[in-house]
Amino acid sequence: MTPILTITDATLLLGDGDETVRALDDVSLEVAAGELVAIVGPSGSGKSSLLAVAGALTTPTSGSVRLGSTDLTAASSRELTRIRREQIGFVFQSGNLVPALKSVDQVRLPLTFGKVADPRDPLELLAEVGMEHKADRRPHELSGGERQRVGIARALVTRPQLLLVDEPTAALDRSRSQEVVALLADESHSHGVATIMVTHDQDVLHHCDRVLEMVDGRLTPAVAPTV
Numbered sequence: 001m002t003p004i005l006t007i008t009d010a011t012l013l014l015g016d017g018d019e020t021v022r023a024l025d026d027v028s029l030e031v032a033a034g035e036l037v038a039i040v041g042p043s044g045s046g047k048s049s050l051l052a053v054a055g056a057l058t059t060p061t062s063g064s065v066r067l068g069s070t071d072l073t074a075a076s077s078r079e080l081t082r083i084r085r086e087q088i089g090f091v092f093q094s095g096n097l098v099p100a101l102k103s104v105d106q107v108r109l110p111l112t113f114g115k116v117a118d119p120r121d122p123l124e125l126l127a128e129v130g131m132e133h134k135a136d137r138r139p140h141e142l143s144g145g146e147r148q149r150v151g152i153a154r155a156l157v158t159r160p161q162l163l164l165v166d167e168p169t170a171a172l173d174r175s176r177s178q179e180v181v182a183l184l185a186d187e188s189h190s191h192g193v194a195t196i197m198v199t200h201d202q203d204v205l206h207h208c209d210r211v212l213e214m215v216d217g218r219l220t221p222a223v224a225p226t227v
């Protein structure tokens with residue numbers, strides 16, 4: 001099967017002169033449609049850098065990144081902006097919702113930045129993540145887990161091929177964490193989305209199809225899947 005995301009020999013140097021940090025060191029990764037891949041590893045090991053490179057927010061110093069048939073390392077910044085908006089969904093630590101907007105408008109927001117070929121219906125998507133009954137609520141009226149659900153719906157409204165998720169359970173208790181990652185697994189599997197999730201949370205890894213570990217900018221499949 002052709003992977004959705006293919007990172008080949010990516011190295012990312014950050015900083016300058018004597019202060020240069022090898023944030024990514026010859027990283028290769030393929031993620032297939034419908035696959036949920038977890039990235040674990042110590043603080044400062046390069047996990048955020050990997051998400052930034054996968055999400056076309058940063059171009060690696062060397063190596064290549066392909067999304068479907070598009071080489072992101074060769075694309076113009078205008079093209080990258082379009083790809084990020086239409087083909088990549090981002091989910092952040094605590095939902096990153098806009099304080100003034102109702103849930104349904106949070107989900108609709110990515111559709112207001114320009115034309116999207118085949119958007120999901122925001123209300124249907126809210127129903128799918130179990131939040132249709134709170135479509136009119138604003139973030140301060142929602143729990144942490146509910147905010148994450150809305151954030152996940154917002155990331156999926158453009159039908160992205162790739163979903164990048166940064167520590168989705170950082171602000172959640174154990175049972176909410178399980179629910180949110182189970183939802184991510186379900187959405188990835190049922191809609192064929194290639195998903196990469198960075199997490200420190202060992203308790204949610206059993207929901208993931210693969211677990212990789214980042215150490216000193218290098219990616220290894222060293223972590224045994226936890227059941």
Ligand SMILES: Nc1ncnc2c1ncn2[C@@H]1O[C@H](COP(=O)(O)OP(=O)(O)OP(=O)(O)O)[C@@H](O)[C@H]1O
Nearest residue numbers: 014015021022023042043044045046047048049050
């Ligand atoms: N803009 C920058 N300039 C210089 N060095 C940077 C920059 N951003 C990150 N780094 C360094 O690159 C390395 C990887 O950082 P990164 O944020 O990718 O790690 P991480 O695994 O996501 O960490 P955490 O779990 O704490 O979020 C670290 O050594 C960090 O200090």
